[in-house]
Amino acid sequence: MVAQEKLNSLIADACKSASVTLVEADVFRAGKRKTLRIFIDKPEGVTIDDCTNVSHFLSDALDLDPELIEGAYTLEVSSPGLDRPLKSLADFNRNKGRLLRVTRSTGKPVTGELLDADEENLKLKLKGNAGEIVIPRSEVLSAKVEVEIK
Structure with a gap:
């Protein structure tokens, strides 16, 4: 399995374990580090605990498999926000x-x-x-x- 496919699968598993829906996931370079930014949602709204659960799941798994994101990285997990345009x-x-x-x-x-x-x-x-x-x-x-x- 290619690293990107494995990362996508890991993100899906993290969202499933926290009973949230993945809205968007993106990996990009910010200075010397990479950033993994994830937006999650659920019908009753996302809580800080939801973000924390997804973040801990991913952080633990990423630390065990450093090839998924090489080098130093920042992990951001949040709700999409009310001002986010609806597109899809x-x-x-x-x-x-x-x-x-x-x-x-x-x-x-x-x-x-x-x-x-x-x-x-x-x-x-x-x-x-x-x-x-x-x-x-x-x-x-x-x-x-x-x-x-x-």
Whole structure:
């Protein structure tokens, strides 16, 4: 197994053991060190304990197999954050039931609860009693989770 495949498998195992979903993983050079940055999520939101569990699992495993990331490295595990743009179908599916602000190529932003998402469309329940709207994903310029203050 190639080192990258082994690292990907290890990251998947760490996320599974912590009952979280992997959103994104990236290895990049920052100065003299490499950084392994991992974003995780779960429906009820990521806790510090979730990040700690994934970090400990990975750190222990990486220390046992130094060929996975050669040399000194920094490990970062966090949630994707509310301001992270939603891009992939997996991003949208993870955020069903949440309030989104979608900017369309037609110009005017739309805010509503994400009811459904597929490869072609997003279905939102508009704020108030304004009904529902289906937005073709090809028209979506950006989409972000809106913070709801109750």
